[in-house]
Amino acid sequence: MLKKKWNFFILNLFITLLIFFIFSKDYNLLNFINAVFYLSFFYLIVFLFMYTAKGGFFDGVTFGFRRFNTLMFKRNDYLEDWRNKPLPSEKFNASLYQRLKFQTSSMLVLLIILLVLYYTM
Template structure:
């Protein structure tokens, strides 16, 4: 993934933050913009941490157990459930990199805005 795409996605993140700010802010000031940016950052953080957990194979054992259980309970003794890929094999590495970059840059921007707010 090249840097221009990362910049484009970061610009979309900022635009989403501005839209949330304009729609939901009771008054237009720096505090409410920081709050809107925090909501976007929190959503990005949750998505990134979920992808990281999924990529690490945490859900593979649970998925395997459920597939085996459903195969046994449905009297379907076909072994095709063993051939399905595990959740950790379905993670798109480029999407994870994009989400990771978005989360880190949004966190840095949030930190900078908080420093500006507390020192002005």
């Protein structure tokens, strides 16, 4: 499993290089840092959303909308019991969360290392 994480990190570096070569006008360290930031920011947003969903923040909102939908439209569909449907925190994929956590932290560490190099040079 650890090897897969590092292979995916290498893939992220290739994606970062691709972003760097496609969207940069000048090929310098600052533009590479920007490309690393774009990808790490994407990972950070997805990771924080999953962290919020894992904690059950959206469970009450989801339950309320399901109940409102059932009461307002009075569907007599007995196959679809809204109380027994799994909530977002119950449908949580823990392995994907762990992989995103590793990728987010590794990309942020790389970003910090590159920023230290940039400001000390």
